[in-house]
Amino acid sequence: MGMNLTQKIIFSHLVEGSMIPGEEIAVRIDQTLTQDATGTMAYLEFEAIGIPRVKTELSVSYVDHNTLQTGFENADDHRFLQSTAAKFGVHFSRAGNGICHQVHLERFGVPGKTLLGSDSHTPTGGGLGMLAIGAGGLDVAMAMAGHPFYLNMPKVVNIRLHGKLAPWVTAKDIILEVLRRLSVKGGVGKIMEYSGDGVKSLSVPERATITNMGAELGATSSIFPSDEITKKFLEAQGRGHVFTPLAADPDAEYDEIIDINLDELEPLIALPHSPDNVKKVSEVAGQKVDQVFIGSCTNSSYVDLMKLAKILKGKTIAPNVSLVVAPGSKQVLYMLSQNGALADIVASGARLLECACGPCVGVGQAPSTGAISLRTSNRNFEGRSGTKDAKVYLVSVETAAASAITGIITDPRTLEEPIVVEMPEKFAIDDRMIIPPPVDGSNAEILRGPNIKPLPKAEPLPDEIRGRVLLKVGDNITTDHIMPAGAKILPLRSNIPAISKHCFEAVDPTFPDRAEKAGGGFIVGGANYGQGSSREHAALAPLYLGIKAVIAKSFARIHRQNLINFGILPLAFEDERDYDEINQATARDGDELVIENAREGLLSDTIEVKNVTRGRTFKVKHNLSDRQKEIILSGGLLNFAGKK
Template sequence: MGQTLTEKILDDHLVEGELTPGEEIGIEIDQVLTQDTTGTMVWLQFEAMGLDEVQTEIAAQYCDHQTYQFDFKNTDDHRFLRSAAGTYGAYFSRPGNGICHNVHRENFAAPGKTMLGSDSHTPTPGGLGELAIGAGGIDVTVAMGGAPYYIEMPEVHSVRLEGELPEWATAKDVILELLRRLSVKGGVGKVLEYTGPGVETLSAPERMTITNMGTELGATSSIFPTDERTREYLEKVDREEEFVELQPDDDAEYADEIVVDLSDLEPLIAEPSMPDNVVPVREVAGQDVDQVMVGSCTNGAFADILPAAKMLEGREVNMTTEMIVAPGSKQASEMLARQGWVAEMMAAGVNFSEATCGACIGIGHVPASDSVSLRTFNRNFEGRSGIEDDNVYLCSPEVATAAAIKGEIVDPRDLADELGDLEDPGFELPEEYTGSKTDLITPDEAPDDELVKGPNIGDVPIKDALEADIDGPAILKMGDNITTDHIIPATQDILMYRSNIDKLSEFTLSRVDDTFADRAAAADGGWLVAGENYGQGSSREHAAMCPMYLGIEGVLAQSFARIHRANLFNFGLVPLLIDEDTYEQIEQGDDIAVVDDVHEGVASGKEEFTIRVNDDWEATATLDASERERAMLAAGGKLAWTKQQAEGGSGAAPADD
């Protein structure tokens, strides 16, 4: 039997286990990336483990989330990150240089490589044939130190593309169509591998829009084969020598196949407040639009912004609508500027932002109250834009620009008919990607050789080893699809404390219950209870670290999102699965005790644990964990376990290996 492309790359990097879906495997990691809101903990954990030097082929530290540097805390984080990159041997991308995924694909992403990143949209380079996976920061730390990355072997599903996109349909509509069909849970435990004759009709940047937003399906990763379109892109970024042709075998077997006929697609839009709430644009046409944003790591490249610029040529943004362009990289801004498009867009009434994640996480360009915002971003979770009661829609740059011209949601095909002289701008790559590399500092150029820590940078919290008894109240009961934005918000007033866990923990789950942190700290232990898909969204490990710091000992949920589940193990919180009946019966405030010896059960491989609620009734809770995950949990988390393994001569590789 032949291999899928995913299996070929994994097989080439396999150091432990077998490529059987559901089995744990260990793989060698070629590249790692981290960004400024997760990177501080990555490097503090690197220091805490006693590691001396990066062991991966490429390690890159980006500053892209809090680039506006509202006060010294943000700036101190960036100074610390530059010093860490210099001290340990990583590339450093200065604030304002661009979003990690965009800058990384321009400079480092390559076919056949593996990458681990402490950001959930790390799979973006899958459009270039790189198998890239988002993970918690400590997983990146350990991989950067030279150890394998362990993950449950995902199922590989084929997304067969047929036909060719018609006018006004875009790559964004491809991934919106998949979200419409599969939902935000549809990709959990899977790698989506794109196949079929429609693949060759899409350029590499279009493919990377799709792989970027595949994260919203819950997928472990998304990947395209490589071909002449891949080579074309690598030539344009002056890295043709890194091209490798990668295709699945003709007799490769997939767990399932999803067929998308590109010819049938039309402009789509995700309504508030979930990326899978997708409908045709024409179904919501006529809705007044107050704000339009084009950009982000999903649609912020030069070729994503150019269609908007072409549509606005000779036109103006509607007086009732504000339009902002948020480029994915400074390179995109520089190229647009040198070709005159920045001036054209400014003349049309467009405001240009710095190249940053900012608005996507609620930092800057926060919508007005009771307003509608159309964005080309990848997430529209309620409150993520920076205002709790928001109305954010997700769409392509073409749909967004049409709304900016009209002042209301409109299918661009209908606007073209109305105006008479508006043509589909198409998707056009530049002759070459040019631009300064000044803001990307190589390890050899690094000006720092020791860590610089400001007063806001704290220590890494370490949990004690797992105890035999867990007994405490259900401090908070939540519903389905609780995101990491709910657990630890990423707004400007909170984000600045990502390197100060003592302070950051005060905001834990404040968007669900603003009394939670005080109640958890006073309870001396307890549980979180949740429905399905708990912890979806961002990779931020703080969403596990802060509850642990407040004394939470475990989470009872109907299901967990992949990255957050891993983070719970990484920080010593017991993730137990419960069925719907048990979830419905548990009330907030109930006392929940595990009847069994928890430490012994976890260490010995026990799967089913009995929980007793209020001494009134009992239910079964399941621990689905590998032997390695159990060992980490028993030790109190990955940091404690890795240090034990290193001291004992096994586990994470010492820095001099």
């Protein structure tokens, strides 16, 4: 029997395991990436592992999230990252050079290689035929130290694209259609592998828009074949030599097959506050728009912004709309400025931002109170924009641009002539903002400012875990809820004691104080707890506040692994009805829970939890592999690695 593309890449990188879906496997990692919001921790962790230089083929440290410098903190962090890159043998992409995933696609991605990144949208690299996976910073630090990456062998879903998109319908609409069908939980434990004749009509950046938002499905990764289109893209980036053709075998098997007829798709839109709340643009057209943001790692490529320029040419944005544009990379911005497209964008009244994540991560351009913001980014969780009651809608560049002109949500098919943008034969290649590491970093000094605080220490798992339920939350709690982003909080990313004070801020601001006073306790969650980003601060802050276990209906993959990495037990209700039997803790402390013989309990599949307050007992499952049990028993991955 032949293999699908995912199996081929995993097989060629397999270190441990049998490739049976659901079983733990270990894969060799060729490349890593970090961004600044997760990177400072990742390099502190790499330093703690004690290996002098990275052992990967290539590692890149990007600065794209916290680029605002309103105080010393971010600037200090950037300096720290530049100095650790030199010391440890990592390429450093300076602030202003662009968003990690866009730049990685342009300058570093290689078909058939594995990429592990401390950012949940790392699967963007799947647009180039890479097996690209998002993980916590500690997993990335371990990969840089030469350890394999452990994950459960995913199921492989074949998404077959048939036909061709109609004018004004885009790659963004394809992934919104997948989200509409499968929901934000639909990809959990799966890799989405695209094939079919429809693939041939999609450029690499368009494919990358689709693999990027596979993260919103909860998928482990998403991947496209590497074909003539991939080759042309790499050649245009001056990297034709790294091309390898890659595709599934003709007789490959899949765990699931989904068919999408591209001809039948229409422009789509994800309504607040979830990327799977998808409707046709035509169904919601006419609503007034206050802000339009075009950018992010989903839609800020050269082709995206050329389309924007063509739509805006000679037009003026509506008086009620603030249009903000953040190009994905310096390469994109430079090419737009060279060919005159930037002039068309600026002339329309658009506000140009630097090549960075910006509004996507709540750094700048918070919408006005209650505003409707149309964005080409990938997430529309409540409050992520920086304005609690703003309503964020996710759309294609075409829909965003059309709406910016009219001032209302507009189906782009109502515009005049369809626009055509060709991929350039040659991109403008200039890597001066990427600093390669010196051959020998032993004399390089690590520069730490006062904002860089040591990592919190995790203790081995105690025999008895006793504490109050300090917080009970509902379904689909995101890492943004647990550890918010935004311009005020992001500068504290290297300072766990300070950032912990904001843990669950929007849910219950009394939580950090109560947790610290209680010396720890439990968090109780609903389904898909910890969905969203890879930020390990969502585990590090609860660890610092003394949380020993989170009991939820189910967990998002990366967050669950982050909890394990920091020695926090992720426990799932065996019977979800037990969730209802636990007292809601808000301003006051909730039920007292006890897990007796917690260490021994890990040996069996289920653990008993006593609810002392209510005089009842319920069962939870841990689903930990033997290796994960060892990590939890040791008090986290750093302790575990130190013992080996």
